[in-house]
Amino acid sequence: xxxxxxxxxLLSLLTKKDRGITVMETHxxxxxxxxxxxxxQKTGEAADGVGKLSLDLDTPYGAAIRAIRxxxxxxxxxxxxxxxxxxxxxxxxQLLMELHPAEGPALKHNMKGTIAEIHQRDGYEGVLAxxxxxxxxxxxxxxxSYEVKTEYDQVADFVPKLxxxxxxxxxxxxxxILAAGRHEGMIETLAPLSSVRHEVRFHYKEGKGMxxxxxxxxxPPFGSEACFEAALTQAGIILKK
Numbered sequence: 186x187x188x189x190x191x192x193x194x195l196l197s198l199l200t201k202k203d204r205g206i207t208v209m210e211t212h213x214x215x216x217x218x219x220x221x222x223x224x225x226q227k228t229g230e231a232a233d234g235v236g237k238l239s240l241d242l243d244t245p246y247g248a249a250i251r252a253i254r255x256x257x258x259x260x261x262x263x264x265x266x267x268x269x270x271x272x273x274x275x276x277x278x279q280l281l282m283e284l285h286p287a288e289g290p291a292l293k294h295n296m297k298g299t300i301a302e303i304h305q306r307d308g309y310e311g312v313l314a315x316x317x318x319x320x321x322x323x324x325x326x327x328x329x330s331y332e333v334k335t336e337y338d339q340v341a342d343f344v345p346k347l348x349x350x351x352x353x354x355x356x357x358x359x360x361x362i363l364a365a366g367r368h369e370g371m372i373e374t375l376a377p378l379s380s381v382r383h384e385v386r387f388h389y390k391e392g393k394g395m396x397x398x399x400x401x402x403x404x405p406p407f408g409s410e411a412c413f414e415a416a417l418t419q420a421g422i423i424l425k426k
Contacts, residue, residue: 187385187398188328188359190246190419192265194412195324195357195402196272197245205276207323207354208269209315211308211343212330213281215291216266217257244419245272265326266292270299280315282308309343316351323351327358337367341374344403348378355404362386362397372401381405383413385420 199206242250249271253263263271266281273279279301283289289305296303304311312325325347329336337360344356358375360368362384372382386397402409 186246186420187416188357188400189265189268190244190416191383191400191402191412192326192357193244193246193249193268193272194415195355195406195409196269198408198412199322199324199355199406200272200274200277203276204322205274205278205320207278207280207318207320208273208326209280209282209312209318209323209354210265210269210326210328211282211312212328213266213283213288213292213303213308214264214328215283215288216264216281216295217253218262218264219258219260220262221260242419244415246419265328266296266301267299270296270301273300275300276320278302278318278320280304280312280318282306282311284308309339313343313346313350316347317353318351321351321353323354325351325354325356327356331361331367334367337371341371344375345378348403352404355402355406355409358401358403360399360401361395362399363394364396368399375401375403378403379405381409381413383416385417 249263249268252271253267254261269279277300281292281301282304283292284305284307293303327340329340331337340358344358347354347356360371362368380401380403382401384397384399387395
């Protein structure tokens with residue numbers, strides 16, 4: 186929820202003006218999930234988090250969830266591609282990268298009827314190859330699984346290259362907070378860039394697994410500080426229900 190609430194707030198902020206924007210993702214996933222699926226039920230985390238969502242949440246995130254569930258059912262949960270599609274207008278552009286042989290076709294299916302352009306290719310290579318796109322104002326979401334340790338180094342190497350090639354883009358990077366602290370080197374490498382960092386910690390993990398969620402927003406647009414504050418407020422409301 187941390188990542189998706191901030192993402193929705195940023196999209197709402199960037200689409201307030203008539204000027205078009207481009208939204209790109211390096212690791213898009215399949216775009217749509219079922220909270221009753223065996224995969225979602227396996228860890229029980231969905232029930233403790235997104236499973237408590239209320240359709241009457243009067244926020245950009247709540248509006249996106251409400252609209253997507255109206256189309257796909259009450260147990261549907263959108264990934265970032267469908268959340269973004271809720272905010273995007275005809276003058277905007279959405280480019281989604283997904284290399285996985287199963288997730289890529291699923292993404293194409295789930296994004297039918299939207300403005301999304303689907304690219305089944307390496308996300309880092311694809312975004313750099315297309316950048317800078319038209320419209321030039323934009324937002325890039327970097328959300329890898331980090332299952333491979335070198336992913337942190339890949340992000341740290343990719344972001345400075347992208348900022349040089351596409352300086353108009355804001356870049357939102359998500360990372361897990363683990364006991365091993367593998368994210369710290371990436372954060373240190375990205376520190377010279379103009380950015381905002383925001384982290385939340387989980388207290389129910391007993392020191393196991395993912396201990397928290399982190400976001401770095403490079404080249405933050407004016408007013409983006411409120412997007413992070415909104416994440417804490419909204420998550421608090423959801424988890425108290």
